[in-house]
Amino acid sequence: MANIEVEGKSYETDEEGYLVNLADWNKDIAEYIAKTENVDMTEQHWEVINFLREYFEEYQIAPAVRVLTKAIGKKLGADKGNSEYLYGLFPYGPGKQACKIAGLPKPTGCV
Amino acid sequence: MLHIINKSPLTNCALDSCLRVVQSGDILLIEDAVYAATSGNVFEDKIHEAMGRCKVYVLQPDLDARGFSDRIIDGVSPVDYGGFVDLTTTNKNCQSWL
Amino acid sequence: MSEIKKFMFVNRKAPHGTIYALESLEVVLITAAFDQDVSLVFLDDGVYQLKKGQQTKGIATKNFSPAYLALEGYDIEKLYVEKESMQARGLSEEDLLVDVTVLGRAEMGELMNQQDVVLSF
Numbered sequence: 215m216a217n218i219e220v221e222g223k224s225y226e227t228d229e230e231g232y233l234v235n236l237a238d239w240n241k242d243i244a245e246y247i248a249k250t251e252n253v254d255m256t257e258q259h260w261e262v263i264n265f266l267r268e269y270f271e272e273y274q275i276a277p278a279v280r281v282l283t284k285a286i287g288k289k290l291g292a293d294k295g296n297s298e299y300l301y302g303l304f305p306y307g308p309g310k311q312a313c314k315i316a317g318l319p320k321p322t323g324c325v
Numbered sequence: 326m327l328h329i330i331n332k333s334p335l336t337n338c339a340l341d342s343c344l345r346v347v348q349s350g351d352i353l354l355i356e357d358a359v360y361a362a363t364s365g366n367v368f369e370d371k372i373h374e375a376m377g378r379c380k381v382y383v384l385q386p387d388l389d390a391r392g393f394s395d396r397i398i399d400g401v402s403p404v405d406y407g408g409f410v411d412l413t414t415t416n417k418n419c420q421s422w423l
Numbered sequence: 424m425s426e427i428k429k430f431m432f433v434n435r436k437a438p439h440g441t442i443y444a445l446e447s448l449e450v451v452l453i454t455a456a457f458d459q460d461v462s463l464v465f466l467d468d469g470v471y472q473l474k475k476g477q478q479t480k481g482i483a484t485k486n487f488s489p490a491y492l493a494l495e496g497y498d499i500e501k502l503y504v505e506k507e508s509m510q511a512r513g514l515s516e517e518d519l520l521v522d523v524t525v526l527g528r529a530e531m532g533e534l535m536n537q538q539d540v541v542l543s544f
Contacts, residue, residue, distance in 0.1 A: 272489060273489050275452070275493060278452065278455065281455075281496050322452045322453060333437050333440070336436075336467060356440045357468070360512070363512075363513065364513060367511045369513075386482050389482075390478060391471060391477060392475055392477040392488075393476075394476070395476075
């Protein structure tokens with residue numbers, strides 16, 4: 215267990231930096247986690263983060279990268295539904311890294 | 326006496342054994358035993374029969390979790406956690422049929 | 424991955440009283456990454472896993488039932504329910520969260536017989 219401090223408030227994370235309580239998440243926390251991951255949040259990043267949160271809201275799981283890629287392609291267009299684009303935004307993986315910023319658990323099967 | 330069952334009647338004989346032996350008292354169905362309190366289940370007739378000599382209760386939160394809130398057999402009484410506690414205090418003793 | 428094998432997951436336990444259903448679901452989601460021919464079977468109390476309207480707030484556990492709706496996105500589209508198990512529980516296809524193929528016991532046995540790997544939960 216660890217803690218991160220954002221805007222004077224402390225939030226619990228696991229040893230890898232994923233939020234323990236999903237309800238804690240807000241945009242400031244997302245920006246903070248992104249900074250620790252060296253990700254500069256742009257509109258394109260937010261598009262993926264928001265997509266992930268909607269996906270989780272609906273299915274209660276974080277999607278595998280392959281599933282995320284396909285679903286993004288369907289929703290946001292083929293130019294965004296591919297690994298080059300998503301890894302360009304999140305170099306350590308749209309599953310692992312984007313889920314962390316989105317305040318979701320690590321995708322099942324992701325090591 | 327309060328009899329508490331927590332296993333589905335279709336995969337475990339705990340409720341069957343309980344109903345075979347018990348002649349009176351309260352029966353509380355919790356966890357996977359709540360399926361026994363749902364209408365349309367093949368166990369339904371045995372519950373009706375049991376209600377002739379015992380009072381049958383079902384734990385509402387466990388029923389909700391399983392998606393059966395709207396399928397309780399008529400005559401079975403839903404209780405919340407507070408009601409569960411009340412049953413354990415109003416009865417002289419209780420037995421969990423594991 | 425060399426050749427595609429036929430994998431069957433047999434689910435026979437009700438969803439919240441034990442951990443089997445959730446564990447099975449997690450293994451299924453992981454297996455999806457290996458592009459195998461995956462079938463999911465729901466037998467006995469396992470059919471309860473697919474019941475609509477599950478609300479776990481009151482028992483303070485994760486409601487994982489919406490994840491069955493995500494299976495299609497994982498290209499897992501072969502879901503089978505045994506007719507006799509469903510009938511014994513007073514359930515029909517309309518009570519289930521996802522589209523399934525309903526099989527009689529003999530057809531189910533035949534399908535099981537065709538598999539390369541069967542994992543039982």
